[in-house]
Amino acid sequence: MELDGNALAGDLAEVFAVEMTTARFTCAGCRHADAVATLRVWTRAPGVVARCPSCGDVVLSLVRTPARVVLTLTGTARLELPV
Amino acid sequence: MGIISRGFGGRRRDSAPDLPPGQYLTHDFPVLSAGPTPRIPLDRWSFTITTEAGQKHTWDWARFTALPSEEITRDIHCVTKWSKLGTTWKGVSLDTLFADVETAADYVMAHSKGGYTTNVPLEDLLDGQAWIAYEFDGEPLDPEHGGPARLLIPHLYFWKSAKWVNGLEMMHEDEPGFWEAAGYHMYGDPWHEQRYQGD
Numbered sequence: 001m002e003l004d005g006n007a008l009a010g011d012l013a014e015v016f017a018v019e020m021t022t023a024r025f026t027c028a029g030c031r032h033a034d035a036v037a038t039l040r041v042w043t044r045a046p047g048v049v050a051r052c053p054s055c056g057d058v059v060l061s062l063v064r065t066p067a068r069v070v071l072t073l074t075g076t077a078r079l080e081l082p083v
Numbered sequence: 084m085g086i087i088s089r090g091f092g093g094r095r096r097d098s099a100p101d102l103p104p105g106q107y108l109t110h111d112f113p114v115l116s117a118g119p120t121p122r123i124p125l126d127r128w129s130f131t132i133t134t135e136a137g138q139k140h141t142w143d144w145a146r147f148t149a150l151p152s153e154e155i156t157r158d159i160h161c162v163t164k165w166s167k168l169g170t171t172w173k174g175v176s177l178d179t180l181f182a183d184v185e186t187a188a189d190y191v192m193a194h195s196k197g198g199y200t201t202n203v204p205l206e207d208l209l210d211g212q213a214w215i216a217y218e219f220d221g222e223p224l225d226p227e228h229g230g231p232a233r234l235l236i237p238h239l240y241f242w243k244s245a246k247w248v249n250g251l252e253m254m255h256e257d258e259p260g261f262w263e264a265a266g267y268h269m270y271g272d273p274w275h276e277q278r279y280q281g282d
């Protein structure tokens with residue numbers, strides 16, 4: 001049965017409430033996987049940029065606007081979250 | 084068009100500055116970076132314009148710095164809200180670099196060492212509005228500020244003035260660069276406060 005995105009609400013609320021630094025990322029560029037806390041992060045920029053410690057590619061970026069937080073995960077192949 | 088006369092910021096420094104909305108004045112030169120600062124030896128530096136047909140126009144450092152250069156004095160405006168008035172640069176006009184480039188495409192993606200990208204309409208690069216700058220304040224451009232050479236497009240927010248620029252790629256459609264894909268405005272006019280997507 002196909003549902004709309006509202007059906008994700010419960011699962012995503014759980015995902016985004018977890019302690020993210022203990023989550024594990026997999027880099028979309030080189031497939032390196034490690035704890036989010038090992039990412040190399042630059043904050044003195046128009047947004048926060050987190051790079052893969054292995055290949056240097058951008059794994060995620062976060063831009064805060066007055067009304068929104070925009071999380072871009074183009075460089076993330078996977079996030080594994082503790083529950 | 085007011086942007087031209089606003090460029091001569093040095094004369095206004097002691098009067099109340101006419102800043103774009105939401106900006107504050109700074110006298111230092113903040114360094115913003117989204118990654119490690121590349122150190123690019125001049126003998127390995129190059130700059131390439133690639134047309135939509137795949138034709139490449141490439142300059143090495145010697146050919147690039149042999150081109151006619153200009154002294155530039157302009158105000159600059161960072162989307163993180165600082166503005167700096169009357170900054171002085173030396174660089175090569177994009178009009179000079181595009182003189183022999185045949186293109187029918189309207190948009191440009193700027194590429195930098197380290198993978199940074201930013202999109203700009205071609206018309207914003209021409210007619211004396213943009214340069215590849217390689218000196219700031221009479222000195223070679225520091226790596227922290229984008230040296231050996233950076234794009235300089237002072238009439239747009241400063242994230243468009245890509246540090247460590249090494250190429251311009253012509254595009255038929257406007258496509259987002261790094262910050263534009265991450266939530267920032269596609270065009271970025273400080274006088275219309277086009278900071279974020281939807282502004």
Ligand SMILES: [Zn+2]
Pocket residue numbers: 027028029030031032052053054055056057
């Ligand atoms: Zn990687």
